[in-house]
Amino acid sequence: MRPDILNPLFAETDTLEGVGPKLKKPLEKLGLTRLRDVAYHLPERFVTRRAVETLDEAGEGEQIVIAVTVTEHRASGNRRAPYRVFAQDSAGNVLVLTFFGRASYTAKKQLPMDAKRWVAGKLDRYGDMLQIVHPDHVLEEGGETLGHLCEPVYRLSEGLTQPRVSGLVEQSLAKLPDLPEWIETHQLDKEEWPAWSDAIKLAHKGEHGKARDRLAYDELLANSLALMLVRADNRKRRGQPLMGDGGLRDKLDLPFEMTGAQTRSIREIEGDLAQEAPMLRLLQGDVGAGKTVVALAGMLIAVEASTQAALLAPTEILARQHYETMRKLAEPTGARVALLTGRDKGKVREATLMGLLDGSIDIVVGTHAIFQDKVAYKNLTMVVIDEQHRFGVGQRLMLANKGKAAPHVLAMTATPIPRTLTLAQYGELDVSKLDELPPGRQAIETRVVGQARLDEVAAGVERHITTGQQAYWVCPMVRESDFMTEDIAAAEARYAHLAERFGKDVVLVHGQLTPELKDAAMERFASGDAKVLVATTVIEVGVDVPNATLMVIEQAERFGLAQLHQLRGRVGRGAEKSVCLLVRGDTLSETARERLALMRETQDGFRLAEEDLRLRGGGELLGTRQSGDTPFSVASLDQITKLLPVAYADAQMLMEHHGGLDGARGEAARMLLYLFDRDWGVRTLRGG
Known part of the structure; x- marks a missing residue:
């Protein structure tokens, strides 16, 4: 159960002043449904403006604050055309304030004729005149103080403005509770990190690197702890030890000799399957390294032990490809392989379901359809998940429902992943790596x-x-x-x-x-x-x-x-x-x-993965944006690379030497898991 001290942060956004049904929708588009989400909606960047008396002092592209007097409103007959307000500075220089869409109605109210106003925004050129498009601020008095502020710029959705989001953030920050510290004192002192609530407030007020690093570390520590809890829980679970006699594997008629990496990986899988604790292993293989053969060898161990195995693929194309490959490879062994996807209907589907139930099907390959409620197995003991990055931890945990005991799980990915991100996304898994190509493969x-x-x-x-x-x-x-x-x-x-x-x-x-x-x-x-x-x-x-x-x-x-x-x-x-x-x-x-x-x-995929991480830096990373998202909303790629190994080691120390989550520091760490939505880690600890 979530600690009571955190409850104010998990209140809905409509408990904030000014948030009704109309404003709640654009907030939801940004994923801001609770006060916690608003507090962690950190600025994308900051704007520092300069207060100037006349336009002569300012340069194009500069963020400025200036006092002007309104001289003219000019509207076009076309609704899509901009609405322009003309004004003059103290030296008589003309400044055009340009508005589009609904903002024109606001402009009429904020900028009445002959009124003196302070306006703030980015100075650009419009023809032979200077303009500010959609001023960030229009104030009747005191506007010069904007020139001394480092103002946050937040990600928006339609219906939200920067001032509105800033106001909601301020309300959320005012409700931050004082939480016990989950980071060790020597780490805080060494890094000169502020306390949690101070870090969030500082992160919203300026580019305070120490504050952002501390919040990133919190998230990485939460993720590491949650993955370790899943791993520890898996080791406590009772699975079915699988001892194969090699009878089926010996009949595999492979068109090539296995590499040392394949042989080593099969041996590691065989060792895991022989244990009562269910296997939880990631098979990482470069393109063409032979993951399918390794997975099939593991599944045949399950069949040799008179049980069943299943392979889950993310797409139907991939499922059919695996089915055809495995069916051909397994044909000499006598193992019966079937395909099950959401498209299968009628008698074909019924025959497959019956075969899984009575045990006449040894191996099934398919999409999510193989784990639907109506699909029952006689004795499912091993599951292979291909393209592992497309399935979350929660989905991996649900597989336990399909076997008499918790099944052994082998996850596979054909996308070489940098070591740092492997730790971030698969920290609860043992890792086997296929870093050799089968003999005879020509360079491309x-x-x-x-x-x-x-x-x-x-x-x-x-x-x-x-x-x-x-x-x-x-x-x-x-x-x-x-x-x-x-x-x-x-x-x-x-x-x-x-x-x-x-x-x-x-x-x-x-x-x-x-x-x-x-x-x-x-x-x-x-x-x-x-x-x-x-x-x-x-x-x-x-x-x-x-x-x-x-x-x-x-x-x-x-x-x-x-x-x-x-x-x-x-x-x-x-x-x-x-x-x-x-x-x-x-x-x-x-x-x-x-x-x-x-x-x-x-053509070394593992080297390319590391280089991809280096080249993309804090920007978009292929391995996270195009091939499965990282589980992080606060930590940037640079911070993951720098801080994750430290956070992971810290989590290990907490779990192994400080009493896990039952000690004093562990109690504080429980709150951290909830703050970053890693409560599935706590549920795992409770066995729920």
Whole structure:
């Protein structure tokens, strides 16, 4: 149960003065439903203004505060046109105050004719005149004090203004309770961090780095503790030890010799399965490293022990791909493999459900459908979750309901993850890493070409498919939009263009197609009936067509390193040499240039993941934005890299040497878990 001292922070936002049903909706769009959320809605940046007497003292682009006298209101007959208020400073210089939409009504009230007002905002040029668009402040008196403030700028949604959000933040901060300290004194002194409530207040009042770091550390500590609680709870649970005799695994007819990394990972999984405590392991493998074979070997141990195993995939395309691969590999063993997705209906579905219930199906592969209420198993003991980053801790915990005992869980990801983020997202898991490629895998030649050479690229694709081989063509978007500010490659437009050239040899796949259309296109490409597959990043994982040996990625600078690496990994799966063409736009940032150079230089996904983290810094990270979000709302990427190892070690010390959450510091840490919505960690501790 949440400590009573925290209850004021978990009150709904409509308990704040001025918040009614109308204002509550835009707050909810920002995820601000409780006072706690408002208090932690930290500023994106801060604005420092300079008070000036005349416009002659100010520069274009500068944030200023100035006293003016209103001289004219000028409205246009067009509702979409701006509403302009003309004013003069003390020297007679003209300043245009420009308003759009509903703000024009406010302007009429705030800026009556001949009135003297203080206005604050960014000075820009409008034709031959200076203007401020949507002034941040319009005050009758005392406005000069705005020039001495470092004012926060908050993320907004439609219906909210900066002053309104600032007012709500002030109300929330006034209700902050005094909480016991969960960080050790020596750590606070060493880092010169303020107390919790002071840190939040300081973080809203200026760019106080120490305060922001302390709040980030709090969040990282909360996440680390919660993951450790799940891990500790898992070790206490009683699972079913699985001892295989190797009879089925020995019958696997693999077309290659296993790598040392595969053999080592299977041995680690076998050791986990033999324990009563359920396995909770992450299998991290680079593109083409052979995760599927390792997972199948683990599942066959469960079958050898006369039990069942299941593989959960995030998409139907990926589920069908795994099913076909595993069915073929497992055929010599006699293990019975089935597919179950949300699309299965009627007698086919009923037969699968019956087979799972009576045990005649050994391994099932599917989407979330395999864990629906109506799906029952005779004895499910092992679960494999592919593309682990798409499933949260809560979803992983729910799997226990499908077995007689808590099932063994093997999570897999094909996205190499930097060590720091592995700790952040999978801290409750043991980790196996496939860092070797199977023998015989050829290096993929990677080239970078300019957008101006697209016709040459298309001609190259034409020559390529006349040899009997196939090609992918990946675009950043599904279709062109009226709101696009620049030319962005769209899959539908590219498909239409290539279809004119290649006819029925081209198929299109993207996430907005119906499952039936996607499956039909993929089937044509997989069978070789279609030679070119135009797609968005929906093919990033799970597509395995050995005859496809050419990958074209249009406007490659728009993708992160990890995603480019995943896409490149769709080729190079057969005996023929493969090529990846990265088609770049005309204008590249320095980061984009370095990213594309790294793609040419290396095919080591783990190195690329670390470089991706370095290049993106505090900005968007592919591994978190495009391949599963980090669980953090306060900590920036830089702070995660700097502070997480320390927070994780601190959490371990608390759990192992300070009595866990039962000691004095642990009681304070419980509050931290609730503050950052890691209460599932506390529920796990309670066994709830």
